[in-house]
Amino acid sequence: MWRAFGLLLIIGSVLRTSVGFGAETAEVNLDYVAQRALDRAKAPFHSPHVDLPTVLRPENLDYDKYRQIEFNHDHALWASAGLPFRAEFFHPGYIYHEPVHLNEFTASHTQPIRFVQDFFNYHSLNIGKQIPSDTGYAGFRILTELNTTDRWDELGSFLGASYFRLLGKNLRYGESARGLALDCGESDRPEEFPIFTDWWLGKPASTNDDSLHIFAILDSVSCAGAYEFFIHPGDTTTASIRAVVYFREPKQIAAVDRNRKPTKTFGLAPLTSMFWFGKNTERKFDDYRTEVHDSDGLLVHMGNGEVFFRPLDNPSAMRHQVFSAPSIKGFGLMQRERNFAAYQDSFNLYHQVPSVWVEPDGNWGEGDLHLLELSTGYEGLDNIVAFWDPKNKPAPLEPFRFGYTLHWEGGDADLKRSPDRVVSTRVGLDAQFKGARQFVIDFDGPKFDKIPEDKPPVAVASCSGGARIVDNFVMRNTYLGTWRVIVKMLPKPDSNETVDLRCTLQSGTNVIGETWVYQWSPP
Numbered sequence: 097m098w099r100a101f102g103l104l105l106i107i108g109s110v111l112r113t114s115v116g117f118g119a120e121t122a123e124v125n126l127d128y129v130a131q132r133a134l135d136r137a138k139a140p141f142h143s144p145h146v147d148l149p150t151v152l153r154p155e156n157l158d159y160d161k162y163r164q165i166e167f168n169h170d171h172a173l174w175a176s177a178g179l180p181f182r183a184e185f186f187h188p189g190y191i192y193h194e195p196v197h198l199n200e201f202t203a204s205h206t207q208p209i210r211f212v213q214d215f216f217n218y219h220s221l222n223i224g225k226q227i228p229s230d231t232g233y234a235g236f237r238i239l240t241e242l243n244t245t246d247r248w249d250e251l252g253s254f255l256g257a258s259y260f261r262l263l264g265k266n267l268r269y270g271e272s273a274r275g276l277a278l279d280c281g282e283s284d285r286p287e288e289f290p291i292f293t294d295w296w297l298g299k300p301a302s303t304n305d306d307s308l309h310i311f312a313i314l315d316s317v318s319c320a321g322a323y324e325f326f327i328h329p330g331d332t333t334t335a336s337i338r339a340v341v342y343f344r345e346p347k348q349i350a351a352v353d354r355n356r357k358p359t360k361t362f363g364l365a366p367l368t369s370m371f372w373f374g375k376n377t378e379r380k381f382d383d384y385r386t387e388v389h390d391s392d393g394l395l396v397h398m399g400n401g402e403v404f405f406r407p408l409d410n411p412s413a414m415r416h417q418v419f420s421a422p423s424i425k426g427f428g429l430m431q432r433e434r435n436f437a438a439y440q441d442s443f444n445l446y447h448q449v450p451s452v453w454v455e456p457d458g459n460w461g462e463g464d465l466h467l468l469e470l471s472t473g474y475e476g477l478d479n480i481v482a483f484w485d486p487k488n489k490p491a492p493l494e495p496f497r498f499g500y501t502l503h504w505e506g507g508d509a510d511l512k513r514s515p516d517r518v519v520s521t522r523v524g525l526d527a528q529f530k531g532a533r534q535f536v537i538d539f540d541g542p543k544f545d546k547i548p549e550d551k552p553p554v555a556v557a558s559c560s561g562g563a564r565i566v567d568n569f570v571m572r573n574t575y576l577g578t579w580r581v582i583v584k585m586l587p588k589p590d591s592n593e594t595v596d597l598r599c600t601l602q603s604g605t606n607v608i609g610e611t612w613v614y615q616w617s618p619p
Contacts, residue, residue, distance in 0.1 A: 119207035152189030195232030270449025277363030290316035363483030399423030428453035457499030516541030516609030562593030
């Protein structure tokens with residue numbers, strides 16, 4: 097399937113000389129990259145930040161200057177080869193101060209992709225020849241004919257630390273994924289942000305290839321790892337990922353940060369999103385829109401078969417909720433509200449951003465699912481994080497292997513993933529019980545539609561010890577065709593305790609559809 101080395105990169109004389117220099121015979125696979133990650137892990141972490149040329153640092157290249165730099169599309173990787181994928185590069189500098197090194201590979205060879213100024217239009221900037229060819233790039237974007245066969249659309253981007261975003265057909269950018277989340281949300285230590293430092297981009301073997309194959313080294317103060325991606329575009333775009341991570345020995349960590357504590361949470365398949373306000377938000381903001389978010393809930397398929405949905409919120413202070421989740425089957429930050437009328441935003445098309453679903457490879461074993469909600473006052477901050485943390489952490493230099501598939505999908509796929517589900521949550525003051533809050537929850541789906549109105553389901557609601565349920569009842573919402581549950585919760589007087597709530601709809605002893613879970617904090 098793979099072409100011979102003679103058919104490597106051919107996209108113009110500039111790119112041939114810059115990319116072809118330093119080619120080596122090698123079979124690039126996960127073992128190849130993992131060995132390089134292990135070699136990294138045996139030594140202290142070296143930040144690429146220190147290698148950034150002075151001319152590209154924020155004090156010399158601010159936001160307005162950086163925006164002048166544009167990639168020349170004619171120099172896209174594989175653009176002249178008639179292949180189904182292309183890659184374009186982000187210029188290093190400004191806030192992107194950790195340059196990454198890119199390589200191209202085929203079945204038998206690999207070669208570096210040198211930094212070339214001629215790939216970019218600098219407009220009025222007078223940077224000259226002040227950037228060495230070994231500087232690297234800030235990251236890269238992938239293009240393919242995703243939506244139509246006559247236009248090259250952006251399929252995904254890999255830019256900043258270990259962040260990346262992908263798109264399914266007819267979707268717009270929203271939430272992001274990361275390689276790892278280390279000590280995210282822990283109150284007794286700062287979060288550690290691993291970075292992708294090196295990439296190998298697999299040249300498609302033919303015009304019929306329907307997946308892009310890439311590898312990366314992830315590096316950080318505490319660990320180094322190797323990642324393999326198979327990216328398959330479509331209505332739902334998938335990224336099948338395999339990884340091997342090695343933790344550094346304490347002496348290597350102390351050589352960089354002597355105050356660094358042993359890693360507490362080792363977040364696999366982390367997702368990062370934004371939730372400013374929605375139907376359930378009790379903090380009001382002066383904005384013409386009724387909802388602003390890239391995701392509105394956390395969906396979880398537990399190992400014991402339970403499916404629950406946790407609506408997101410924008411709390412006044414950080415909340416960190418942990419769910420025991422052994423042998424988890426899947427989780428994702430979902431965008432369930434797909435109606436433009438809910439957002440009324442003609443510029444940020446929140447009704448078209450993807451939901452992202454994590455499907456583990458095999459049994460991940462014992463571990464916890466974490467949900468972090470940060471307080472934000474505007475939509476420019478990603479304030480939501482979800483990840484899975486294994487109970488048993490690897491010993492230093494011991495390979496920790498795991499795999500999963502990310503599904504970047506629209507609303508139709510979400511409906512199939514969980515058809516009988518929570519569709520909305522609203523919260524407000526209750527007029528019947530002084531000091532109580534009422535939660536109005538709508539459930540919808542084919543199983544709910546089969547329930548006769550004269551035999552309504554029963555709501556089973558509970559909450560943690562900081563409050564008590566004083567009433568709940570179920571009614572048919574004929575206007576929306578849903579079953580509506582109203583749960584009334586009374587917090588303890590003068591309590592600042594966070595309250596966890598749960599509610600299921602049952603017919604007899606059978607639970608129907610998802611379990612609604614929520615976390616409420618006093619204002």
